[in-house]
Amino acid sequence: LGANSLRLTGYLDRLIGPRLDGTLQIVTPADPTRRGCQLSLRVIGGRGLTGRDAGRALFDYMATQGVLGDWREPDVIRISPAPLYNTHADVLRFVRTVEAWRDA
Secondary structure, three states: OHHHHHHHHHHHHHHHHHHHOOOEEEOOOOOHHHHOOOEEEEEOOEOOEOHHHHHHHHHHHHHHOOOOOEEEOOOEEEEOOOOOOOOHHHHHHHHHHHHHHHHO
């Protein structure tokens, strides 16, 4: 489970960089041993919004698409691909959901 957790979260990290640069900022430590199976993300832009407004808008959109995360005040979305429940396809679905929100 530990190895799969590192793979899932690493996959999420690798997808965010090239696909969501300018939309999401990873605020979790880059060292996999310090972040566990979650990434804390700050929405830095999308749909003409910035900051907390962009973060809440994306978080609410994700929920309408069945993609769940945690909202952390003041402006952070936490995504936790848990190895018992999630797959690489779930991680890709999250990234595609963010892209759809950004590009709408």
